[in-house]
């Protein structure tokens with residue numbers, strides 16, 4: 024999907040996403056309050072934040088789906104942006120291949136669609152209907168539909184939130200493989216600190232309309248979980264989210280300092 028709506032402009036080669044002083048209000052409520060964020064080409068950034076902190080609002084702005092952000096701070100994203108949501112949003116009356124290549128034209132579209140389905144482990148299922156697939160398989164098709172467009176930016180809004188733990192961890196491995204191969208910049212919205220650390224090069228936390236933490240993940244892939252460095256990073260992120268490592272809620276002072284309740 025091209026992202027040229029609202030206040031979006033196209034980025035150059037050195038930056039995939041640049042957001043400067045972004046402001047978005049709904050009525051009296053200022054949800055994004057001078058937010059700054061940049062993402063390099065090929066970089067995988069996970070976005071954490073409490074419920075209602077504005078994660079989806081930011082993602083919609085980057086996807087060009089929010090026309091009201093025009094006139095606030097600078098916002099630039101690549102020409103080719105794909106979005107994956109929590110539900111696969113497949114068209115039930117179209118077969119899988121037709122869902123994947125929807126909107127594409129040219130003699131090679133079907134071949135590219137077949138390749139994309141094979142990449143997500145669904146070779147041979149081109150003529151199946153969405154209703155014949157499990158939730159995880161439907162999400163694979165959604166990934167194939169995104170990647171067949173060779174996006175320079177992949178925006179993912181809780182794409183694995185509705186899946187069981189085993190399917191989710193398989194999808195993590197798949198997404199990592201696909202990103203290594205296609206190298207889009209990625210902004211993944213998630214509630215799950217472990218998911219963020221498992222997948223991302225950098226994890227940012229959105230709080231009170233701004234990025235309150237921006238931490239690189241310097242852990243060896245693919246087995247990042249466990250070990251002191253992992254636990255330390257996880258603890259810092261949970262603290263930023265106002266939760267201690269045992270899952271208890273904390274208060275956060277207005278200056279952003281953590282304070283156990």
Ligand SMILES: Nc1ncnc2c1ncn2[C@@H]1O[C@H](COP(=O)(O)OP(=O)(O)OP(=O)(O)O)[C@@H](O)[C@H]1O
Nearest residue numbers: 049050054072073074075076077078079080081214
């Ligand atoms: N179209 C809208 N009209 C009015 N308020 C909105 C609209 N869209 C979002 N909001 C409000 O903006 C705030 C941020 O919403 P958003 O969906 O971005 O949060 P989120 O961080 O993605 O939350 P969650 O993690 O629960 O999905 C919420 O208080 C929400 O009610």
